[in-house]
Amino acid sequence: MKRYFSPNGKKVIFFDLNGTIIDLQASLESSFKETLEEFTGRWYSEGSGWDPDKILLKYRKLRKTMAQQRHQSSILKETFRGTPIPVNDEFLRSFSRRWKELKAEIVEPYPDVKNTLEKLASRYTLAIISNGNRARRTAQLRRLGIRNIIPDDRLFTPVNGWKKPDPGMFKYALEQLNIPASQAVMVGDSWKNDVFGATRAGMDAVWIRRLGKTSSTMRKVGREKVIMLRSCRQLTEIF
Structure with a gap:
């Protein structure tokens, strides 16, 4: 042989x-974080307690546990629960659209x-x-x-x-x-x-x-x- x-x-x-x-995982998460910062920058300030890294961590955990049962929009909605983001269908569509664009641009x-x-x-x-x-x-x-x-x-x-x-x-x-x-x-x-x-x-x-x-x-x-x-x-x- x-x-x-x-x-x-x-x-x-x-x-x-x-x-x-x-x-691919790092690229997905980098594009998610950049999208998040674009959409939520007005809530972030020193000492505000708003932490994009914690939101990313929450999304990562939910994606692992919910991916088989829920649509992407449901995972995002659950990710943003308890944050100052006014989550609605329009926001989720806009966020997902921009995230898709950045996923094509950001490579790690x-x-x-x-x-x-x-x-x-x-x-x-x-x-x-x-x-x-x-x-x-x-x-x-x-x-x-x-x-x-x-x-x-x-x-x-x-x-x-x-x-x-x-x-x-x-x-x-x-x-x-x-x-x-x-x-x-x-x-x-x-x-x-x-x-x-x-x-x-x-x-x-x-x-x-x-x-x-x-x-x-x-x-x-x-x-x-x-x-x-x-x-x-x-x-x-x-x-």
Whole structure:
């Protein structure tokens, strides 16, 4: 049985974007807090007891416990209960609309990502394979401040009807960079989209599994073994 891949001979490291480089939960909470501050600034003053961080904490807890039973507007209404905010349908619609706009604009990388990418970029070509709208993904790269490391021409989004986990998506990216699958590796948080898709295209893969409980460091896909890491920072230990 083949062991997990060796970095020897690798030239390109492909990354997934959302959930691998971008911390979706942190991005959601940052956009929530900014929306909150836009809508409630007139209630905030030193010593007023009005604390946006406490509102965010309350929303986080309610979202975890109510998400399966309640609509988003109900969760927001409960979040603002007991605050000076005059919660009504018009307010909730306006708040949700603005929050949606900011969620498209605010992106938070995982704390370990930028430094890791900079170190890897000194030895490897870095690229991204991501599902989703190309214009939005390009904007996310710009806001992350990593386009000097991963320029737009190394961002690969769905094309010709292919998207992850279709191996055609990965083969297309390889062709554009003019490298064989054996010289590339895919790094991502989705077993189905990133790991399974890449290995079907003949590439090696690394699975970023931040929240798993298992202590295992690898998992099999077919006859191959795939490394499991808890953070992107660990990539510098294997490359």
